[in-house]
Amino acid sequence: MKYPIIFAILCSVQIAYGQTEKDPAVTEIWTPQPVTVTPGKTPGSPPSDAIVLFDGNSLEQWVHDDGSPVKWELKDGAVTVKAKTGQIKTIQTFEDVQLHIEWRTPENVESDGQGRGNSGIFLQERYEVQVLDNFENKTYANGQAGSIYKQHAPLVNACKEPGEWQTYDIIYKAPDFNDRGNLRTPARITVLHNGVLIQNNVEIRGPSVYRGLPQYQSHKAASITLQDHGNPVSYRNIWVRQL
Secondary structure (H helix, E strand, C coil), rough: CHHHHHHHHHHHHHHHHHHHHCCCHHCCCCCCCCCCCCCCCCCCCCCCEEEEEEECCCCCCCCECCCCCCCCEECCEEEEEEEEEEEEEEECCECCEEEEEECCCCCCCCCCHHHCCCEEEEEEEEEEECCCCCCCCCCHHHHHHCCCCECCCCCCCCCCCCCEEEEEEEECCCCCCCCCCCEEEEEEEEEECCCCEEEEEEECCCCCCCCCCCCCCCCCCECCCCCCCCCCEEEEEEEECCC
C-alpha cells in the first residue's frame, strides 16, 4: 500500500508545483500589509513614526548621569559639549533602533590624533560609535570617526572638513541574553557616515573599553549617551525609530 500513497504524494507535489509555475497569485502575500510611515520632508528629517530626541529647541529629553539638567550649551539649534560637565543621556531607554544624529567638530583645529574633536555616541550606554575629526588627521584605525571603538575600523574614512556638519545613520540590534544572564546573540550594528556605508552589520564584541578586551554582561534597555571628552563637539537633529 505504501507505493500508491507515495505516488499520490508525488503527484500532488507535481500538481502544486505546476500551479505555482502557471499562477503568479500562488506566491503573492496580501496580509498583513505593512504599516504606513510618512518619510521626512527633507533628507535627514524624521519620518512620522520617529521619536525626536533633539530638535534644536529643548533638551528636556536629556539629563546628566546623576539626573541633573543638561549643562551643555544650547545655541543656534545645536547642543555643544561643555567640558568637564559630564556626558548626557536620554531619559527614555531603548533596545533595537534606527538612529539619525548630526555632529560637528570645532572649525578651529587645536590638537591632533584622539585630541581633535573627540566625542562618542553610546548605544545602550555601552557600545560606542566614535566621533572624531579625522579629516587629514591620522589615529589608530579602530579609534577613528565611525569606528566601533577599539573593535571595528570603518570601511572608509568619510569625514568632512572641521566645522562642517556630518551625519550618522545607525541601525542597531541589541544583544540578547537568556534568563540566567548568558549571552545568546551579540549586538550588531550598521553605520552610514555622510551617506557612505562604513560599518556593514558587524558584530559588537561587548561594551567599549579603552584597555583590555570587551566582555558582555547582561543588561536591559538603556539610554543613548553622548560623551563629554573635553572637546566642544556639537550635535543636532537627533531622532530614533524603535525597531
